Amino acid sequence: MIALPPEGWDALWLSLRVAGLSTLLSLPVALGVALLLARGRFVGRGILNGLVHLPLVLPPVVTGYLLLIAFGRTAPIGIFLEDTFGLVLAFRWTGAVLAAAVMSFPLTVRAIWLALEAVEPGLEEAAATLGASPVRVFVTVTLPLIAPGVLAGAVIGFAKAMGEFGATITFVSNIPGETQTVPSAIYSFLQVPGGEAAVWGLVALAVGVALGALLLAEMLSRRVAARIAGRA
Amino acid sequence: MLTIGLSHRFDDFALDVDITAGDGITMLFGPSGAGKSTIAKAVGGLLRTDRAYVQLGERTLADTAQKIWLKPHARRIGYVFQEPRLFPHLSVRGNLLYGAAQDTDLVRIADLLDITPLLARRPAGLSGGEAARVALGRALLSAPSLLILDEPLAALDARRKADILPYLERLRDHAGVPMLYITHALDEVARLGSTLVLLRDGKVARTGRVRDVLSDPDAVPVLGPRMAGAMLEGQVLRHVDGLTELAVSGGPLWVPGTAGAIGSRMRLRVMAQDVIVGTQRPQGLSALNILPAQVVSLHRGDGPGALVVLQSGTDRLLARITQRSLDEMGLAPGDQVFGILKTVSVGPTDVFAGMD
Numbered sequence: 253m254i255a256l257p258p259e260g261w262d263a264l265w266l267s268l269r270v271a272g273l274s275t276l277l278s279l280p281v282a283l284g285v286a287l288l289l290a291r292g293r294f295v296g297r298g299i300l301n302g303l304v305h306l307p308l309v310l311p312p313v314v315t316g317y318l319l320l321i322a323f324g325r326t327a328p329i330g331i332f333l334e335d336t337f338g339l340v341l342a343f344r345w346t347g348a349v350l351a352a353a354v355m356s357f358p359l360t361v362r363a364i365w366l367a368l369e370a371v372e373p374g375l376e377e378a379a380a381t382l383g384a385s386p387v388r389v390f391v392t393v394t395l396p397l398i399a400p401g402v403l404a405g406a407v408i409g410f411a412k413a414m415g416e417f418g419a420t421i422t423f424v425s426n427i428p429g430e431t432q433t434v435p436s437a438i439y440s441f442l443q444v445p446g447g448e449a450a451v452w453g454l455v456a457l458a459v460g461v462a463l464g465a466l467l468l469a470e471m472l473s474r475r476v477a478a479r480i481a482g483r484a
Numbered sequence: 485m486l487t488i489g490l491s492h493r494f495d496d497f498a499l500d501v502d503i504t505a506g507d508g509i510t511m512l513f514g515p516s517g518a519g520k521s522t523i524a525k526a527v528g529g530l531l532r533t534d535r536a537y538v539q540l541g542e543r544t545l546a547d548t549a550q551k552i553w554l555k556p557h558a559r560r561i562g563y564v565f566q567e568p569r570l571f572p573h574l575s576v577r578g579n580l581l582y583g584a585a586q587d588t589d590l591v592r593i594a595d596l597l598d599i600t601p602l603l604a605r606r607p608a609g610l611s612g613g614e615a616a617r618v619a620l621g622r623a624l625l626s627a628p629s630l631l632i633l634d635e636p637l638a639a640l641d642a643r644r645k646a647d648i649l650p651y652l653e654r655l656r657d658h659a660g661v662p663m664l665y666i667t668h669a670l671d672e673v674a675r676l677g678s679t680l681v682l683l684r685d686g687k688v689a690r691t692g693r694v695r696d697v698l699s700d701p702d703a704v705p706v707l708g709p710r711m712a713g714a715m716l717e718g719q720v721l722r723h724v725d726g727l728t729e730l731a732v733s734g735g736p737l738w739v740p741g742t743a744g745a746i747g748s749r750m751r752l753r754v755m756a757q758d759v760i761v762g763t764q765r766p767q768g769l770s771a772l773n774i775l776p777a778q779v780v781s782l783h784r785g786d787g788p789g790a791l792v793v794l795q796s797g798t799d800r801l802l803a804r805i806t807q808r809s810l811d812e813m814g815l816a817p818g819d820q821v822f823g824i825l826k827t828v829s830v831g832p833t834d835v836f837a838g839m840d
Contacts, residue, residue, distance in 0.1 A: 375569055375571060379582065381559075382562075386555075392582075397572070479572065481608065
């Protein structure tokens, strides 16, 4: 068993909650956006593509600052969310979910997009000639074929959310028990003399989660290829 | 009854056709680039043309004048593509039943196509011929009002092709679904077709009953001189020494092989380049088949060749000879001659089970 100080356990539990929720909430949106990007032919497709990928290349601190400008308690969207749903994002764990979702979004979309590109369009055409409506074609042909790709996208997104630091600390700060995730906790421990001993457990956990997720995503991606080739 | 009217401008060619197809198999035949597949896709709803009119029985599937355009899934048209396009994540049974309203016909269709033993298998494990038969069955089980076959044999090698052809004949005779069959292989036209639509450069060059069009000298420029030839029908009289004697209207004919039961009717194809014309009955010739005939007409081509149309009994024969021979023999319409058919000209792949 890994020895962790109490703040370490809190941080781990929060990180799991934040990453799990961010994955769950962003997955349907990522699926929709991946479909639009892979199949859609519309004006503004390039802009959507750029927006989705922006968090991948922007400094995370900039993304976090932009989130603060848009979703802060004095910002229009922030005020709207608080007044309508009583939902506050800035400096709350809910904001950490949003930051994690935004930062992991491009990775999830890319994984699903790749799976969609691998599906032979002729199969969807064949399903249509057999009387299947577009919705039925998607549910019975496209989705089963890309399912491992969707799962791979979720896994890689989860891992990214577990490790998110820059945007999170800028948007929701580093409040123990509220917004202190595993990376923030590691950062805090490193700021105090003699805190290094407590860090090792968290570092091991972070490496373990990241490596496990990468291996799982890789395995699931192989399954997409196998499924489309009809071997699984 | 299927009525098709389509026009479309592509970058490098224009399609403009009006076609009426009845029961049985309507063959759309032409070289690649003639517009065959565009027609198939537009009828199936997979490609939208500038002008589209598709009327199938009582139903209007497309009419640009009325702004009607049914989506593929609303057309009830079965489509068999060049590749089988089976769903890899479903079993053969799952594929067959994908478009079926109920599975009552599964047993009958699976038996008809000899795919019952494959039902539990995955498509990836099937041979090319098996996959092609499953694709046929899947399209049939969706209970289509029309079946489009877009070069269904083009991706198969000669042996697989020969394996599938009898199944297509069975479907033609037992499935009761009119079919639109796209091909650039004339042997498929002769073997399966009822009606032939010759396409060239996006236009209908010729249309009519298969046997009429194939033996029509005016269709030769479209078919190509090497493809020109007549189609005859005969009745199997007997099998001797590995040969089969058939009665055609002009006399007896011997063909290699022992295909067909005695008394059954067969289709025969006699290529124009395999027919020699003689003014007297030849003696001491190795050819087995000599039919008395009358010259109907002569057609001189642009090159050194000429086509002679012969009437033999109630059948028409085409003979391709040189213009030089034509002049030396002094042939004229009405002359009594003999058509000498080289034995090879009625080889087994060109001997077809009868359909009428």
